[in-house]
Amino acid sequence: MDPTAPRSHGPISIRLVRSRDARGLQAELMGNRAWLRPWEATSPDGPVSLDMRVGVRRLLQQYRDGGGVPFVMEYHGQLTGQLNVWGISRGSLSSATIGYWVSERYAGLGITPTCVALATDLCFQELRLHRMEVCIRPENRASLRVVEKLGFRYEGLRRRYIHIDGQWRDHYAFALVREEVPDGILQRWLSGRVPADAAVIPPADRFDPERGVEEGST
Template identity: 45%
Template sequence: MFGRGKSRPRPWPVVLRDGDLTVRPIAFGDQEQWTALRAASAEWLRPWEATVPPGAHDAPASFRELVQRLHRGARLGTTLPFVLEAEGRFAGQVTVSNVVRGSAQFGSVGYWVGHEFAGRGFAPRAVALVMDHCFMTVGLHRLEVCVRPENTNSLRVVEKLDLHEVGYAPGYLHIDGDWRDHRVYAATREHFPEGVLAHLKTHLSRE
């Protein structure tokens, strides 16, 4: 229950913070930094980036169209599109997509960071912040992360988060020009009674 004069935390838009890391909604004004980071990290990202299969015609034609689509999904409650800023600099994205309500209360989490920010702990912290928001404020019960078996950096993220591997999805997503298999990781709110970020920090302190 919330006392008089106090409002419920809102699921969107929202800004999440942990020290030198900020997770906030993607904005039209991010275009220059987004474009520059992706250009600088093109070879780093290419093997893991979703691509549009031949014959499909629904890919956004511009950054502005991409943001419009993401904002539309946020208004509908099917998407939560975030960017992350590390040490005050644009560092990547975390997006919760395919949000399903009703009896499922489910969402799928995807993320990327620029090459210069990889391996510094920003990705797992950002994902943990978003997962906590989804569990505690948005009201989702289960979150899923799908990772290519060859993507050792992303696999390290889910390992640090202590997510459970629950399956294998052949031909799950079109990436780098072909349909790629993915390992499937998931967690429910019950897995992290103290919160995902708190669990992550405890895990890291023991390494």
């Protein structure tokens, strides 16, 4: 099976990004600035371009080089956001990381968890990777719900891990290995077999959004 062929569940699907998607992605990014800015990667060296024509070219080059697989997420055939499998490592590590964003008007429709499940299954079953990781800012409750629904296992707090919205930000790390979902993560979720406590964050690592610190900090 072609690992870049579209994958779908009901009206929700992922497919490899195309050069002609740049205009639609640009429109979604610009129309969702307030919604997306708090979670967008930035550069400590200064402003970066939001030109999606350049961005898509870079993503497709990364795909050709074997370093990632860039997808768009769709709902009833309409572009809703992006999901990128990046940092692919082969050999003894055999892992990758998933990052994603969805337009505000499509939030709450189950698009993101379904697409993350589709992409994870593809990486395990077609790309034969062993471990998939998702890293999330502690303040991003919507994204935390994605890993809770799918049963990604909490692995720890990474301090000042990624430059987001102008600063180095802490992230929670969640992961799955292939042996944990032998029938696929989508099937496990749909059949109600997700472990209830897999993504639970221990008190020492929990973030207090009102104080801006972890609950266990002093």
